[in-house]
Amino acid sequence: MSIVISKEKQAGDLINDVQKLSGIDIRSCLQCKKCSNGCPVTGLTNVHPSDIIRAMQLNVGDKIFNSDLIWMCASCETCYARCPMKINMAEVMDALRVLSVQKNGPKQKGNVPLFNKSFLRTVKMFGRTYDIGMIAAYKLGSASLLQDTDKFPMMLLKGKIALIPSFQADKKYTRRIFGRKLGNTQS
């Protein structure tokens, strides 16, 4: 990846914001690229985990949210397992995702933030996930209604998808958890 740095003042505090959210010292990265070599999705994108760190070190600012890797990272943590500097890249990615949503970063393929929202909404409502509610909310929002419709009858028949949500959850704690504002906590 080539990293373009323009002369005008950058939205400078990105590296500090990420460090505040993740508690991780990004400046200690040596660019050994072990993370990028182990990353299972690098073959599907031009941006590698080590590029993300380098871009932050070079202070590219909010342009970083254009990187598709941020929403392609599956949090497999191979990067963290192999990092000689013990940088928890998966947590850095979490921080970047939180910031991307906060700063209204560009919508990317698959609209993962919408999936997350749809998932968490069912947890808020029922205390547990409710697949059909989550899938409906996500698919309506992402206009991918026809994807996987072929599998639905089979899954229903095999009892691999529940028609009605579970009402067994004790929502004593989840009510308190979802009562607070999401997306801007610091560690």
Next chain:
Amino acid sequence: MRYSYYPGCSAESTARDQYMSVNEVAIALNIELIEIKGWTCCGSTPAHHTDKILSIALPVANLLMAQKTGLEMVVFCAACYNRMKVANHEIQTNPEIRKEIAATLGEDYDGSVKVHHFIEVLIKEIGVKKLKEAFTHSLYGLKVASYYGCLLVRPKDVTQFDDPENPTIMDKLIKLMGGEMIDWPHKVECCGGGFALSRTDIVVELSNSILGMAEASGAQCMAVACPMCQINLDMRQSDIHKIKGRDYNLPVVYITQLLGLCLGISPKKLGMDKCVVSPKPIIELVKVAE
């Protein structure tokens, strides 16, 4: 042997077969799994994508419920297991997070509830000798690729499950059951996990590479210990066939289903009719009466 059992949301939907087989194996081995009354979602990937405190508070809610039973916790779903362990680790090592979680939940949690994966209980508590004695059937040399995925083994200092690059705990069980463990390099590769719906294209790519390696290594089936891995590797084989032109027809079963067969439990009770790719060849090899 009594444990507080956290099944996780997938036990009620996509992984009913996991739930059934864990229960059956536990009964056969006299492990008492007492389901946590009123358990709630661990938050999984969407929570840690969204908010750190949310991602810790959701598992802690369940750890608090388990703590009140006075029993240690058993989990099977690798994602839930990982989130519980991460929550314990954060509470133990980060006093500020502990304080914020206490304020959120209205109750302080000290991070002391021990969390075990069901396989850890089998190996560490029941033990190899007793397990071997309990088996009434054998896998008769069935070539099994054991697949661990990400969330059981990483991060190592947090889950402390097994070696993060070459785990062997499931291989031991396969050998014990009379199966042949496959030495293959994709044990801890990622299947795409939580992208099952949002980025199916990534799941197809990654699962194709794992299935391809399992096939090339001579596996007749794959054994998994995670509901997300199971559904990605099993159900997506038809998509892989359509998109990649590769037809694996490789059964992907839970390790507990194989254990159940060897304990003489009927395939139906183990939920094996719920697999998308038919595990019939395995069932016929082991020959358990329906």
